[in-house]
Amino acid sequence: MRLVFFGPPGSGKGTQAIRLAQKTGLPHISLGDMLRLEISQQTEIGKQIKSFMDAGKLVPDSITIELTKARIQQPDCKNGFIIDGFPRSLAQADAFDRMLKDLKIDIDHVVYFQIPVDLVIERLCGRVSCPKCGAVFHLKYNPPKKAGVCDRCSSELAQRTDDNETSIRTRFEVYEDQTKPLLERYKNSGQLATLDAGQLIDDVFKDLLKLVGYGGN
Numbered sequence: 034m035r036l037v038f039f040g041p042p043g044s045g046k047g048t049q050a051i052r053l054a055q056k057t058g059l060p061h062i063s064l065g066d067m068l069r070l071e072i073s074q075q076t077e078i079g080k081q082i083k084s085f086m087d088a089g090k091l092v093p094d095s096i097t098i099e100l101t102k103a104r105i106q107q108p109d110c111k112n113g114f115i116i117d118g119f120p121r122s123l124a125q126a127d128a129f130d131r132m133l134k135d136l137k138i139d140i141d142h143v144v145y146f147q148i149p150v151d152l153v154i155e156r157l158c159g160r161v162s163c164p165k166c167g168a169v170f171h172l173k174y175n176p177p178k179k180a181g182v183c184d185r186c187s188s189e190l191a192q193r194t195d196d197n198e199t200s201i202r203t204r205f206e207v208y209e210d211q212t213k214p215l216l217e218r219y220k221n222s223g224q225l226a227t228l229d230a231g232q233l234i235d236d237v238f239k240d241l242l243k244l245v246g247y248g249g250n
């Protein structure tokens with residue numbers, strides 16, 4: 034099963050992708066996590082993209098397209114994957130279509146995380162995540178068992194450098210201008226499946242399982 038998770042920042046794509054990956058064994062491909070890893074490892078790519086990410090802007094398409102192309106050809110993606118955070122622009126969607134065609138594979142569902150904007154801002158402001166394993170928590174809605182410590186790998190949790198008011202505003206503008214237009218494209222392709230992402234995490238997950246055919250088990 035090949036899935037693309039699509040929606041505004043803070044809509045819970047990453048949280049649900051991690052859960053679904055655990056349940057299905059499918060790899061979770063988070064472009065944001067891949068890019069943050071480049072930055073923390075101070076690679077050439079990391080140096081080029083840090084200022085874009087901190088400001089909440091999209092990093093250049095050439096970088097995300099190449100990273101995605103290489104990642105989906107890894108052996109663990111043979112039976113499917115969950116992509117979260119790509120494509121995020123029309124140019125990326127075109128490149129993605131070409132990649133899929135070349136690899137002779139297809140996407141089963143583009144899952145749209147639909148959510149009102151005021152909810153998303155509250156979620157982003159209380160979000161903390163694990164710089165090491167990418168686990169995501171919320172101080173109010175999904176707190177870690179021990180304050181400041183990752184449940185999964187015991188690393189120290191941190192607020193993302195782009196979870197500040199200015200960057201959050203820019204990320205919304207970028208979403209509206211560059212990413213949201215993809216909705217029409219996927220609606221027309223018949224691949225779009227819409228999820229009510231404003232519910233509690235467990236309820237969103239139940240709906241997601243039904244939507245992708247796991248029947249809520």
Ligand code: AMP
Nearest residue numbers: 064065086089090091092097118119121
């Ligand atoms: P996320 O972790 O999905 O919220 O992404 C965090 C940041 O990573 C975004 O604000 C962008 O700066 C960058 N990013 C993630 N995915 C992409 C993409 N497909 N294209 C360009 N930039 C991206």
